Amino acid sequence: MKSRGSRCLSPSKKKIAFAGPWITKKEVQYVRDGVLYGFYETFDQHVRKLEQTVCEYIGARYAIATHCCTLALHLACETLGFKEGDEVICTDFSWVATAYAISYTGATPVFVDIDPKTWCIDPDAIERAITKKTKGIMLVHTFGHPSDMDRIMVIARKYQLKVVEDAAPALGSTYKGKHVGTFGDIGCFSFHGAKIAVSGEGGILVTNNEEYYKKAKLLASMGRTDSRAVFWSDMLGFQYTIANLTASLALAQVERIEELVARKRQIHSWYREALDGVSGIDLLEEQGDVRSNYCYPSLLLPRHMRLERDVILAKLKALNIHARPAFPRMSEFPLYAPSRFPNPVATRVAAQGISLPSAGNLTKRDVFFVGKALNAILQEMRR
Numbered sequence: 001m002k003s004r005g006s007r008c009l010s011p012s013k014k015k016i017a018f019a020g021p022w023i024t025k026k027e028v029q030y031v032r033d034g035v036l037y038g039f040y041e042t043f044d045q046h047v048r049k050l051e052q053t054v055c056e057y058i059g060a061r062y063a064i065a066t067h068c069c070t071l072a073l074h075l076a077c078e079t080l081g082f083k084e085g086d087e088v089i090c091t092d093f094s095w096v097a098t099a100y101a102i103s104y105t106g107a108t109p110v111f112v113d114i115d116p117k118t119w120c121i122d123p124d125a126i127e128r129a130i131t132k133k134t135k136g137i138m139l140v141h142t143f144g145h146p147s148d149m150d151r152i153m154v155i156a157r158k159y160q161l162k163v164v165e166d167a168a169p170a171l172g173s174t175y176k177g178k179h180v181g182t183f184g185d186i187g188c189f190s191f192h193g194a195k196i197a198v199s200g201e202g203g204i205l206v207t208n209n210e211e212y213y214k215k216a217k218l219l220a221s222m223g224r225t226d227s228r229a230v231f232w233s234d235m236l237g238f239q240y241t242i243a244n245l246t247a248s249l250a251l252a253q254v255e256r257i258e259e260l261v262a263r264k265r266q267i268h269s270w271y272r273e274a275l276d277g278v279s280g281i282d283l284l285e286e287q288g289d290v291r292s293n294y295c296y297p298s299l300l301l302p303r304h305m306r307l308e309r310d311v312i313l314a315k316l317k318a319l320n321i322h323a324r325p326a327f328p329r330m331s332e333f334p335l336y337a338p339s340r341f342p343n344p345v346a347t348r349v350a351a352q353g354i355s356l357p358s359a360g361n362l363t364k365r366d367v368f369f370v371g372k373a374l375n376a377i378l379q380e381m382r383r
């Protein structure tokens with residue numbers, strides 16, 4: 001596809017935003033209800049309904065809505081008993097919340113590599129990292145693409161490891177027809193403003209295990225039991241529960257989740273069309289019997305290293321196109337000792353990966369403008 005260069009393009013008048021919600025009258029109505037009626041007898045009505053709706057949608061037995069997904073992940077790690085001296089095998093490629101949730105408990109994340117086609121944790125790398133201290137696996141359904149759950153659960157059973165699914169961006173994604181977040185011991189989703197279903201901040205922990213549910217519930221509400229007196233607390237807990245008002249917005253979005261997934265998948269299919277024939281990019285696609293919610297359509301620029309990749313992002317931004325670089329390797333953060341494994345795939349993706357805009361208000365025209373701009377910039381860089 002020949003292009004005259006990105007300087008011949010005028011910036012988009014509309015901000016082609018990386019992320020952002022799709023809000024309808026329903027959300028406004030639910031938030032209004034939350035403001036007017038979310039107190040007194042009905043102080044937690046949206047929270048209960050949100051938990052029930054997520055359970056029914058993904059096929060889980062129990063849910064606890066939290067202030068954000070980071071706290072749900074911490075709650076998961078505490079509930080499963082990770083502690084100092086334990087090792088938890090963790091993908092090296094994620095937002096830092098994934099690793100810090102392990103570190104909050106005193107356990108050590110052991111960072112392993114990812115699969116080049118999905119950017120999710122590599123099951124072979126998990127098995128190579130197991131030691132006598134290994135207690136669990138923390139995986140991420142990266143950018144909405146499901147991890148290889150069959151292989152991961154075989155490894156978990158073989159070595160008796162607990163599994164936390166960080167499904168922060170992956171509500172609505174399925175693996176072999178089953179919702180992500182329901183394979184491991186505990187799954188966690190985010191309703192952060194940049195996710196598929198949003199409430200500003202917000203998260204939810206799900207599990208099918210009654211014992212974990214009870215423990216997590218207690219931990220999330222200051223260990224309060226009222227067992228010996230009103231306000232009695234039996235364990236060191238946290239104040240991690242979601243506000244009803246926040247839950248009112250999350251609930252409206254979750255009730256529309258199939259519509260939101262369809263929109264994200266539509267945006268991804270427009271990218272596939274718009275980038276067809278553009279050389280020098282590898283667009284991430286579904287692998288195997290999965291449904292990705294394509295929360296963040298992403299691609300690799302195999303001919304460009306980090307500095308050039310960042311120039312490409314800056315040129316896109318000059319055209320009012322807000323794409324995002326891939327995550328750096330968490331194992332390189334100052335908190336952690338040098339990684340036991342070199343993790344070459346995560347290293348490459350950190351330097352060459354980008355995620356494209358996929359805000360809820362994008363049109364086909366916007367997406368094709370991104371495709372045209374990217375093509376023009378890549379050709380310019382080759383000259």
Ligand SMILES: Cc1ncc(COP(=O)(O)O)c(C=O)c1O
Nearest residue numbers: 068069070095097168190192202
């Ligand atoms: C993979 C992953 N895990 C955890 C989180 C944390 O979610 P929250 O912002 O709701 O705490 C995020 C948020 O971006 C994420 O992308």
